[in-house]
Structures are given as structure tokens and as C-alpha cells.
Amino acid sequence: MTDISVLEIDRLTVSLGSGRAARPILDEVTVRVDTGEVVGLVGESGSGKSVTCRAALGLLPRGARVNGSVRVAGTEVVGLRGSGLRALRSRQVAMIYQDPRACVNPVRRIGDFLTEGLRTGLGMSAAQAQERIIELLELVGIRDPRAAMRQFPHEFSGGMLQRMVIAAALAPEPALLLADEPTTALDVTTQAEVIAVLTALRASRGTGMLFVTHDLELASAICDRIYVMYAGRVVEHAPVRRLFTRPRHPYTAALLMSTPTLASTNARLVAIEGRPVGLAEAPPGCSFAGRCVHVRDGCRDTVPPLRPVLERVSTGDALEAATQSAACLFEGELGDLLAPRSVVVPDAVSGCVG
Amino acid sequence: MAASGPALGTRAAVLFVGRRLASLVLTLLATSFLVFGAVHLTPGDPARAMLGPHATPAAIAAIHAQYHLDDPFLVQYAHWLGGLSRGDFGRSIQFRQDVTSVLAPRIAVTGELVAYAAALTMLGVLLGVAAAVRPGVVDTGIVVSTTVATAMPSFVVAILLVAIFGVKLGWLPVVGVGDGPVSRLAHLTMPAVALAVSLVGLLARVTRAGVLDQLGREHVEVARARGVPWLRVVRRHALRNALGPILTVGGTLVAGILVTTSIVETAFGIHGLGELLVKSVAQKDLPVVQALALLTVVVFVVMNLVIDVVAALVDPRVALGVRVA
Amino acid sequence: MTASVLHVGADVATETGPGTGATATTRRSLRAVLLGWTGSVRGGPLFWLSTVVLLLTVVVAVLAPLLAPQDPDALDLGAALAGPSRAHLLGADQSGRDLLSRLIFGTRTSLIGPLGVVVLSTVGGVVIGLVAAWCGGWVDACLSRVVELIFAFPGLLLAIIVVAVVGPGVWAPMLAMAVAYTPYVSRLVRSVVLQEMSRPYVDAYRVQGFSGVLIATRHVLPNALPVVLAQSTVNFGYALMDLAALSYLGLGVQPPMADWGAMISSGQTAILQESYLPSLVPGVAIVVVVVAFNIVGEGLSARIVRRSP
Numbered sequence: 009m010t011d012i013s014v015l016e017i018d019r020l021t022v023s024l025g026s027g028r029a030a031r032p033i034l035d036e037v038t039v040r041v042d043t044g045e046v047v048g049l050v051g052e053s054g055s056g057k058s059v060t061c062r063a064a065l066g067l068l069p070r071g072a073r074v075n076g077s078v079r080v081a082g083t084e085v086v087g088l089r090g091s092g093l094r095a096l097r098s099r100q101v102a103m104i105y106q107d108p109r110a111c112v113n114p115v116r117r118i119g120d121f122l123t124e125g126l127r128t129g130l131g132m133s134a135a136q137a138q139e140r141i142i143e144l145l146e147l148v149g150i151r152d153p154r155a156a157m158r159q160f161p162h163e164f165s166g167g168m169l170q171r172m173v174i175a176a177a178l179a180p181e182p183a184l185l186l187a188d189e190p191t192t193a194l195d196v197t198t199q200a201e202v203i204a205v206l207t208a209l210r211a212s213r214g215t216g217m218l219f220v221t222h223d224l225e226l227a228s229a230i231c232d233r234i235y236v237m238y239a240g241r242v243v244e245h246a247p248v249r250r251l252f253t254r255p256r257h258p259y260t261a262a263l264l265m266s267t268p269t270l271a272s273t274n275a276r277l278v279a280i281e282g283r284p285v286g287l288a289e290a291p292p293g294c295s296f297a298g299r300c301v302h303v304r305d306g307c308r309d310t311v312p313p314l315r316p317v318l319e320r321v322s323t324g325d326a327l328e329a330a331t332q333s334a335a336c337l338f339e340g341e342l343g344d345l346l347a348p349r350s351v352v353v354p355d356a357v358s359g360c361v362g
Numbered sequence: 363m364a365a366s367g368p369a370l371g372t373r374a375a376v377l378f379v380g381r382r383l384a385s386l387v388l389t390l391l392a393t394s395f396l397v398f399g400a401v402h403l404t405p406g407d408p409a410r411a412m413l414g415p416h417a418t419p420a421a422i423a424a425i426h427a428q429y430h431l432d433d434p435f436l437v438q439y440a441h442w443l444g445g446l447s448r449g450d451f452g453r454s455i456q457f458r459q460d461v462t463s464v465l466a467p468r469i470a471v472t473g474e475l476v477a478y479a480a481a482l483t484m485l486g487v488l489l490g491v492a493a494a495v496r497p498g499v500v501d502t503g504i505v506v507s508t509t510v511a512t513a514m515p516s517f518v519v520a521i522l523l524v525a526i527f528g529v530k531l532g533w534l535p536v537v538g539v540g541d542g543p544v545s546r547l548a549h550l551t552m553p554a555v556a557l558a559v560s561l562v563g564l565l566a567r568v569t570r571a572g573v574l575d576q577l578g579r580e581h582v583e584v585a586r587a588r589g590v591p592w593l594r595v596v597r598r599h600a601l602r603n604a605l606g607p608i609l610t611v612g613g614t615l616v617a618g619i620l621v622t623t624s625i626v627e628t629a630f631g632i633h634g635l636g637e638l639l640v641k642s643v644a645q646k647d648l649p650v651v652q653a654l655a656l657l658t659v660v661v662f663v664v665m666n667l668v669i670d671v672v673a674a675l676v677d678p679r680v681a682l683g684v685r686v687a
Numbered sequence: 688m689t690a691s692v693l694h695v696g697a698d699v700a701t702e703t704g705p706g707t708g709a710t711a712t713t714r715r716s717l718r719a720v721l722l723g724w725t726g727s728v729r730g731g732p733l734f735w736l737s738t739v740v741l742l743l744t745v746v747v748a749v750l751a752p753l754l755a756p757q758d759p760d761a762l763d764l765g766a767a768l769a770g771p772s773r774a775h776l777l778g779a780d781q782s783g784r785d786l787l788s789r790l791i792f793g794t795r796t797s798l799i800g801p802l803g804v805v806v807l808s809t810v811g812g813v814v815i816g817l818v819a820a821w822c823g824g825w826v827d828a829c830l831s832r833v834v835e836l837i838f839a840f841p842g843l844l845l846a847i848i849v850v851a852v853v854g855p856g857v858w859a860p861m862l863a864m865a866v867a868y869t870p871y872v873s874r875l876v877r878s879v880v881l882q883e884m885s886r887p888y889v890d891a892y893r894v895q896g897f898s899g900v901l902i903a904t905r906h907v908l909p910n911a912l913p914v915v916l917a918q919s920t921v922n923f924g925y926a927l928m929d930l931a932a933l934s935y936l937g938l939g940v941q942p943p944m945a946d947w948g949a950m951i952s953s954g955q956t957a958i959l960q961e962s963y964l965p966s967l968v969p970g971v972a973i974v975v976v977v978v979a980f981n982i983v984g985e986g987l988s989a990r991i992v993r994r995s996p
Contacts, residue, residue, distance in 0.1 A: 389836060392836050393840070401852060404853075509981065509982070510974065510978055512981065513928070513977035513978040513981055514974050515931060515977075516932075517931075517935045517948075518970035518974060521954075521955060521958060524955075525963045528958075529959060529961055530961070618841055621841040622843070624936065625932050628936055640847070640938070643851040644937065644938075646851065651847075655844060655847075655848050658841065658844050659839055659840060659844075666839075
């Protein structure tokens with residue numbers, strides 16, 4: 009799409025603690041987001057998607073041991089500290105959080121929250137910052153932004169607050185926007201509104217966005233490409249349409265089968281056996297082996313590498329095939345076994361949300 | 363969207379303060395009744411106490427008539443209350459003058475001492491913040507020292523200070539209040555420190571806990587993730603949000619200083635209200651004890667009211683008297 | 688130190704009663720906050736060390752006549768303010784009495800007073816809190832009023848007034864302090880019992896026809912007791928400080944009886960003669976014991992909090 013990556017996470021490995029007590033969290037995670045692109049990071053809780061996302065902000069847990077590289081708009085984030093880190097956070101990357109109520113200081117006026125980044129990070133005057141914020145508030149659909157800025161967070165609904173958090177995130181015109189489950193804590197109707205706001209912004213601005221969610225459907229509604237994570241590893245990566253029509257990792261396939269969609273009324277939902285695990289509890293070999301219905305000999309021996317999917321049958325979209333990769337030893341053999349019984353076209357879904 | 367307009371907020375505030383003031387008056391009435399009743403039950407004839415062992419029956423009868431000592435209990439109480447409302451606390455037995463004129467010259471020095479100690483107590487906030495933001499040696503050091511400080515009664519601190527700074531080093535005067543502002547400050551330093559040590563410890567603990575609690579919250583992480591400088595995060599987010607409990611505890615501690623002055627003023631020979639209270643108890647000068655007890659309770663209750671109002675002011679989520687989810 | 692001042696921790700740790708106003712939220716959240724402080728000490732070596740210190744103190748108090756090298760009241764003016772020596776391990780006070788022996792005997796008076804305060808206030812507080820919570824309605828309202836009234840009196844002030852009326856001694860301050868400490872316990876009990884009563888097992892017993900009194904005393908109370916015990920342990924330390932303060936002021940235990948507070952008071956003049964031990968030794972004793980009580984009490988409540996669901 010474009011030639012500049014706003015986020016390049018390259019073989020990022022993170023563990024907590026050291027020596028025998030070390031708890032691995034991420035294993036060789038590679039993620040790329042280009043300018044103007046929306047990339048999904050999908051996985052169950054414990055898959056490491058939030059840690060990956062926070063790594064782009066240099067926000068890793070205290071005492072984390074990090075290997076690999078995280079570059080935001082060309083700047084290496086791993087090992088960045090002090091004013092360099094502050095500059096990165098205040099100008100280059102902004103984040104939208106799951107629970108807007110928890111992420112806004114409850115005892116300060118909302119205007120203080122909105123302008124704080126501009127005042128402390130970009131050195132704007134209070135008046136300048138206010139001007140910029142009022143524009144953005146109108147953009148995200150807040151009526152009477154001037155009055156709103158004088159109110160306290162508890163006086164707003166969750167959806168309103170989330171719009172303001174989005175406005176605050178956009179204020180410094182960051183190169184990269186991180187959205188960590190931005191709709192999970194909201195009710196369904198508000199979710200749709202927030203997604204609509206994000207989609208609209210995506211169209212109007214060149215900001216790259218990493219959209220973290222556990223909800224594959226939701227990701228399909230807004231993303232261009234999706235990384236699927238399981239137990240601290242990326243297990244599949246593909247453009248959205250490709251992922252939905254031809255998943256090449258049993259986990260992705262299982263996720264698709266377990267997700268209810270509006271379009272697929274006749275397909276049976278199949279829950280994934282067992283519970284999601286983190287990297288620390290994962291078995292040796294493929295960490296999904298314990299829950300995989302296609303598990304075979306050899307799955308538990310080596311960790312399958314993330315490999316480009318080789319397309320044997322030419323289906324016409326060879327370009328997309330080249331951009332799909334999966335971490336399954338038997339991806340080639342399984343092939344169409346993994347295809348969902350009812351094909352869900354993401355456009356249908358995005359239509360209902362947008 | 364807005365939970366309450368400003369008009370409603372103001373009315374709620376007025377109602378709240380009004381209700382609290384009414385309850386304050388009731389508390390004072392009950393207190394005065396208890397204090398008066400307790401003193402009334404005291405064995406011995408106050409007239410004899412006033413006049414000494416060699417008083418003539420006629421003189422005693424005169425005192426009885428003058429102070430309505432033969433009236434029924436409730437009538438005497440009503441008389442006493444009437445006097446209180448005119449600022450008349452009765453007559454001191456030991457000083458043979460009006461209680462009001464006994465108290466008046468001592469109020470200033472006790473006030474200065476309390477203010478000095480209260481100012482020192484605020485040091486606890488600094489220590490608490492330092493402990494919260496510097497885990498490791500600094501934190502452990504502050505935790506240990508404040509745990510000990512909390513358990514140090516003012517009179518133990520007083521003798522330590524006197525031994526070290528008064529006698530061994532000879533830096534600070536040990537007795538009295540001195541003349542002139544500089545000398546007064548020097549004289550009041552050790553007493554104020556003696557009053558403040560355990561309070562600094564308590565306030566530091568509350569502050570540390572509150573700030574740590576806030577530092578672990580998402581809004582603080584968010585502020586950091588937005589590149590807000592660390593000091594500003596601590597000051598404007600963590601400390602600011604922990605201010606409610608800090609003020610509540612700090613206010614209660616400061617209100618309590620007034621009572622503790624009786625110990626410290628006695629230890630350092632300062633002629634203030636606290637020392638007067640101890641002396642009056644020893645001399646059975648009950649009118650003075652009554653007056654000081656009432657005065658202390660007034661300060662205590664008013665202070666609690668102020669704390670509640672301030673606590674509501676620092677947290678917009680707390681409406682006065684009502685809790686907004 | 689006044690009870691109310693030192694009880695801030697306990698005060699904020701308890702559920703606030705009705706009509707306590709705007710600080711209710713902050714006060715409640717403080718419970719968790721204050722208990723978090725002890726995270727570093729609970730169950731750790733400090734907790735056990737403090738427990739040992741307290742046990743030793745009790746042993747010393749009980750065995751005082753056996754342990755004390757000399758008669759604590761034996762005057763030896765020749766040895767007045769003598770420094771540490773083989774005859775007087777910690778030296779002698781201004782009347783030549785053996786300091787170590789007085790310290791050992793002082794353990795008795797210094798512990799018995801607070802013990803009385805804690806026992807009386809715990810029993811009184813449990814009864815009042817239980818009755819208030821169980822009966823509810825106007826009984827609860829009346830008791831809450833009374834409790835609030837007592838809260839308006841700093842404990843030390845209450846004790847001073849009582850001493851003014853009935854004269855100094857062991858009993859008057861102890862009773863006054865017990866009254867002043869009762870509200871802290873009763874408030875705690877009331878809130879814990881209210882909490883317990885909302886649990887299904889109480890209804891289950893009721894349905895089975897058990898009488899209210901039986902359920903309250905046999906089932907609800909035992910569940911509330913650990914919390915009360917932790918609170919009372921902390922109260923013990925504070926009561927010790929308060930009663931020592933009264934003795935120091937000459938309003939509590941009267942000389943020549945050995946008592947830590949009174950010893951500090953009488954040793955004070957010796958400080959000016961650069962003889963520090965007579966007041967320093969009992970001072971250190973007070974601080975050590977109170978620290979131990981605080982650590983043990985807070986450690987206990989941290990354990991309870993951790994155990995409860």
C-alpha cells in the first residue's frame with residue numbers, strides 16, 4: 009500500500025523475571041503496520057496481544073527482559089528512555105484503551121485530560137491546545153465541546169468518554185494509533201458508534217492503526233490485515249478476506265467456527281475445547297497442540313515457524329497468497345479441511361457496523 | 363449527561379453543612395451536659411474548695427448563694443449554659459479569677475505550637491510520596507522509620523530531644539517559650555517536633571499507601587503512555603487523586619494535636635492551654651477543666667466538619683453527604 | 688497521644704456508620720490501602736519477631752518477681768543516678784532504685800492497664816455492635832448516636848476529665864480509655880456483622896428455626912471475631928501509649944509504683960544532669976512494645992483480609 013512502516017515489530021521476545029523463574033510472555037513476534045493501514049491483532053486473553061501493543065509505547069512490565077526490535081516511524085523503542093521515550097509517546101504513538109472510565113483521571117476536568125498531552129508533550133499553550141481539541145471533539149461527534157471540556161468524566165457516558173479518549177489520542181497527530189480492545193467495555197450500540205468514528209477517521213487521516221481485539225468479527229470490520237496470536241506467538245497472518253475464506257492455521261479456523269456472525273445463520277458454532285493458555289503454560293512444540301482437533305505426531309516436538317503459505321492451486325489472487333503466512337507444520341496437508349463451512353465475507357459485516 | 367447542575371450542588375452543600383452544624387450543636391449540648399454532670403457528681407463542696415479549709419459557714423453560704431449551688435441540678439445546668447452563651451465559663455478556683463481571663467493569655471502560645479506542629483506534620487506527605495515513587499532502599503527506609511515513629515509517644519520524643527539537642531548538644535532551649543519571634547521559634551521547635559513525630563509517621567503511611575494505590579491505576583499508566591513527565595504524573599495524578607484520604611487523616615491528626623499539647627506543654631514547661639488542663643486536673647479546678655474540655659470538643663467537631671467538606675471539594679465524584687456512583 | 692489521633696488507621700479501616708458524610712468513600716477505600724502497607728511485614732520475619740517480643744514481654748510481666756535482680760522499691764540514695772554497674776545493670780534512678788528491676792516490674796502495670804482497656808472495650812464493643820447490627824431500626828440509630836458522641840471526645844481528654852472528677856489511679860484512666868476505645872470496636876463489629884448477616888447461611892439457619900440470639904452468638908459472631916481480634920491487638924499498643932501518657936502526666940499510676948510512663952516523668956529531671964538512662968530505658972521499652980503490637984495487629988488483619996473471599 010505504502011512504502012513506509014509506522015510500526016515494525018521484529019522478532020520481539022519478552023519474558024518476566026530471570027533465570028529459572030523467568031516467565032516467557034512473547035516469543036519472536038513480528039508485526040508490521042504501514043502508513044494509513046489498519047492492522048488487527050487478534051487473540052484470546054493471555055495470547056500476548058496487549059503486551060505486543062504496549063511494546064510499541066515502550067510500556068512493558070517492570071523487570072521485563074526484551075529481545076528483538078520495535079521501531080515506530082523509524083525510531084527504535086527497545087531501550088529508549090527519558091526524554092526520547094517521552095517524545096515518542098507524546099508525538100508518535102497514541103493509544104486508545106479498553107475502559108475509558110479507568111483511563112481518564114476521575115478527579116480532573118475532562119478538558120485537562122484532553123489538553124494535557126499537547127501542553128506537556130508539544131509545549132502548546134493552553135489556548136492553542138484547547139483550539140485543537142475543540143476541533144477534534146467536533147470531529148468525533150461531541151456536541152458543545154467547550155462546555156464538555158469543563159465537565160468531569162463521571163458526567164459522561166462510556167461511549168462519550170471513549171470518543172474523547174480517541175480525540176485526545178489523535179490530538180498530537182501521531183504516526184501510529186494503538187487501539188487496545190477499544191469497544192469491549194462499551195455496550196453494543198456504543199460499540200458500533202465508536203467503530204464508526206474509527207472507520208471514518210481511518211478514511212480521513214493517514215495514521216496507521218494497530219487494532220487489538222479478541223473479536224475476529226470486529227477486526228474484520230475495520231482491518232486490512234490481521235495477525236492472529238496464540239500463547240505469545242503469531243500463528244497466522246493474512247489479509248482480512250483471505251483469513252476469512254482460507255484460514256491456514258487450525259486455531260484461526262477454530263476461532264472462525266466458534267464466532268457467531270450475522271451472515272452465517274445456518275452454520276453450527278463449534279467451541280474450542282480447553283482453555284486458552286499463556287506462553288508460560290504452553291506445552292512444548294506447537295502451543296495449540298493440546299486443543300487442536302487436527303493434532304498429529306510431531307506437533308508437540310518442535311515449535312512450528314511462521315512460514316509463507318505456498319499456494320498450490322491458483323485461485324487468481326496470487327498476490328494475496330504471498331502475503332499470508334501460518335505457523336502450522338501441517339498447514340499444507342490440512343489445506344481445505346480448515347476452510348470454514350460457511351464463508352463469511354467481511355464486507356457484509358463491516359456494512360452492518362459502519 | 364450532566365448528573366447534577368451547579369444549583370443543585372450548591373443546595374446540597376448548604377443542606378449538608380446545615381445538617382452538620384445542627385448535629386454539632388447537639389453534640390456540644392450533650393457534651394456540656396455530660397461534663398457538667400460529671401463535675402457535679404464530684405465529691406466535695408466546691409465552695410469549700412474555693413475558700414479553703416478555714417472558711418466560715420457564713421462565707422460558704424454566701425458562695426453557695428452566689429453560684430446557685432443549692433439549686434436543683436438542672437437549674438444549675440441551665441445557669442451554667444446561660445453563662446456559657448455569654449462567654450462566662452465561671453471562676454477558676456486555683457487562680458481566683460474568671461476562667462475566660464485565665465484562658466485568654468494562653469491561647470496564643472498553644473495556637474502557635476499547634477500550627478507549628480501541624481506544619482511539621484505535612485512533612486509526612488513528602489515522605490509518603492518519596493516512599494511510593496522510590497521502591498527499594500528509600501521506600502524500605504521510610505517504611506521502617508515511620509513504623510517506629512508512629513509508635514513514639516510525644517513524651518518519649520520529648521525526652522529524646524531534650525537529651526540530645528537540649529543537654530548533649532545544647533542547641534535548643536529546654537524550657538519556656540522565649541521572647542521575640544526567633545527565640546519563640548527556637549523554644550517551640552522541640553515541642554512541635556515532639557508533637558509531630560508520630561503524626562508524620564501516620565500521615566506518611568497513609569500518603570504512601572494512597573499514592574501507591576493511584577500509581578497502580580490505569581489513568582496513571584495512560585498519562586505516562588502519553589508522554590507526560592513523571593514528576594507531573596506523580597503530582598497531578600497520583601498525589602492529587604490520593605488527596606482525599608490524606609486530607610481526611612491529616613485533618614483528624616491535626617485536630618488531635620490540641621489534646622496532645624497537654625503532654626508536650628507539661629514536658630517543656632510551656633504555659634499554654636494543655637499545661638493548664640493538666641494543672642487544673644491536679645488542683646481539682648473543675649471550672650477550668652470544664653471550659654477546656656468544651657473548647658477541645660468544639661475544635662474537634664468543627665475540624666471534622668471541615669474535613670468532610672474539604673474531602674468533598676477535592677473529589678468531584680463525592681457530592682456532600684451523598685455518594686455519586 | 689490521644690486515642691482518636693492514633694486510631695485514624697482503625698477509624699478509616701472500619702465501615703462508616705450512617706450519616707458520616709462525604710468522607711465515607713475515601714475512608715472505606717483506605718482500609719485496603721492501609722492494610723497494603725503491611726504487605727512487606729505480614730508473615731515475614733518482622734511479624735514473628737514482633738510476636739516473640741510480645742510473648743517475652745508477657746513472660747517478663749508474669750515472672751517479674753523471679754526475674755528482677757532487686758526490690759524495685761528499695762531506696763539506696765548512695766547509688767542515686769549511678770551508671771550501669773554489676774550491682775545495677777542499667778544503673779539506678781534518682782532515688783537509687785535499681786532501674787532494671789523497676790523496668791521489669793513496670794511491665795506489669797504497663798500491660799495490665801491496656802489489657803483492661805482492650806478487654807473492656809472489646810467486650811463492650813462486640814455487644815454494642817452486635818446488638819446494633821442485629822436489632823437495626825431505632826436501637827441501631829440510638830447506639831450510633833451514642834457512638835458518635837463518644838467519637839467527639841478524644842480519648843485522652845475523656846480520661847483527663849474522669850481523673851479530674853474521681854482522682855488519679857489505675858482504674859479511672861483505664862475505665863475512661865475503655866469507654867473511648869469501645870466505639871472503634873463496636874463500629875467494626877457492626878459493619879462485619881451486617882456483612883455476615885447478608886450472607887445466605889444466616890437465612891438458612893433462620894429457615895431451620897434457630898433463634899436469632901443463637902445464630903448471632905454461635906455463627907455470626909465467631910466469623911466476625913478474627914477482625915475484632917486484629918483491631919484489639921492494634922488497640923492494645925495505642926492504649927499502652929495513652930495510659931503511659933497519663934502516668935507521665937501524673938494522672939495515672941501513682942508513684943512509687945513502678946510504671947514506664949511514671950518512670951519517664953520522674954527520670955526527666957535527671958536528663959538535665961546528663962543522666963539519660965532513667966527516662967530513656969522505659970521510653971525505649973514503650974516504643975518497642977507498641978511497634979510490636981502494631982506489626983502483629985496489622986499482620987493479623989492482613990492475614991484475615993487475604994483469607995476472606
